[in-house]
Amino acid sequence: MKLNVLKKLLLGVAVMYLPLQSMAWGTTGHRVCGQIAESYLTPKARKAIQAILGDESVAMASNWADFIKSDPAYSYLSSWHYIDFDKPYTYPEMQAFLLKDTSVDAYTKLNFLIGELKKKDLPQANKLLYLRMLIHIVEDVHQPMHTAHTADKGGNDIKVNWFSTPTNLHSIWDTQLIEFQQLSYTEYANAINHTTATERTEWQKAPISQWLFESSKLADNIYADAQNGENINGYKYNFKYISLLNNQLLKGGVRLAGVLNELFG
Template identity: 35%
Template sequence: MIRIVLFVLMAQLAVAPAYAWGKIGHRVTGAIAVHYLSDNAKAAIESILGPEGLAEGSTWADFMRASPEDFWQMESSAYHYVTIPAGMTYAQAGAPPQGDAITAITKFTRTLKDPDASREDKALALRFIVHIIGDLHQPLHAGNGTDRGGNDFEVTYFGRETNLHAVWDSGMIDGEQLSYSEMTEWLVQKITPEEAADWMDINPVVWAAESAAIRDTIYPADPELRYGYVFNHIDTVKLRLSQAGVRIAAYLNVVLAQSS
């Protein structure tokens, strides 16, 4: 039975589109954030999303990429990542003409703070902000510009053909065999007050720089990935999910400080 479950899991990984973190990872970041939201932010989020909440809303930006509308087909894809070539900073690389994750956060933050914006527009902006902050903490969403954030770096994961991006999006997370709520509970219990305070940096450029630094350490010399690769990197996955959750809250606490 265990072999059958593992085979199905790896088969799904091999064909799944590589976006960011996967559904479980994004939901974890949204659920962690709830533990650190201010009362004002909680009230504002409820007024915008109603019962949906951050965990549910965190995956919406990936789901909507199947929409035939021009925004989703022509514009939104660039908002999920940044490109920082090795040896460069984000400031040196600059944003491309179509924008990227960092310019998108600025754009959607303006909408979220605009008193004249519709609830529908604010909901789109809020869901995207939550999603993008998660994206920027996945190391391969700060791509080096040579392999589409690891999508073109072919590997095998427990014998199944896939790519490095998919391993980081969902392979290692799914391998934990936890629901998003179980993973959230385990991670939140381990975040110390000192760590949470240290992580509350709301500058997206900092998050992207951290991811780029990690990115340059995770490309394997041997493309056949098994337990050793997971052993070496699963703690980094958990760290980045935890940091993303805390920073989603920190960012929204500032942006929604005056909301009610």
């Protein structure tokens, strides 16, 4: 009897733990991006988005695509969250690769979602699904390890220790580094959401291919700084990468606002 109870408890812990390992940016990071995006929406875009999401804010909608992974009916969405590459690319090489890309990945699905949301006669249920996915994936591709290497599943296979706790390189960038800041998503967004009009214009005019290239180059540098089995000094790692992390969260939010304003503004 006691053994059965223990098994159930362990299973419950495992079920709660596994989703955290697959969430790009983690719950807090996604909401930070969403909160930043909301601050740059035009009034027209804000009204149109509210008509689709209802009482759900962009920040809260940011997590739907991860939470729905618990429902097998939505398992087909799994590969929409990332795009991995088999080698480092120059920007022209990446542009050529993406031009021929027919895989089900973040790049092809971003283009699909944007195209669908431009349609005036799209059913409400589709609008809701596609908007939630668009919000999430724009944020996802600004997490460097979601544009990383195919061979190690975006850093998931690189096992490291974070403050002596076993984890992997992908998860450090999804959750641990963000949670280390010990801020709520609103506090975090307020702390880093300082941009100039010039920065916003420059970031928003960049095509999706440029977003992916930037993130993949950052991923290459991150790989070079962590070996499989390494005990990572969290304090040192935070000091080195916090500015990069914050900049990617900020870019993700600003670019998401740009896409939403173009679609609905």
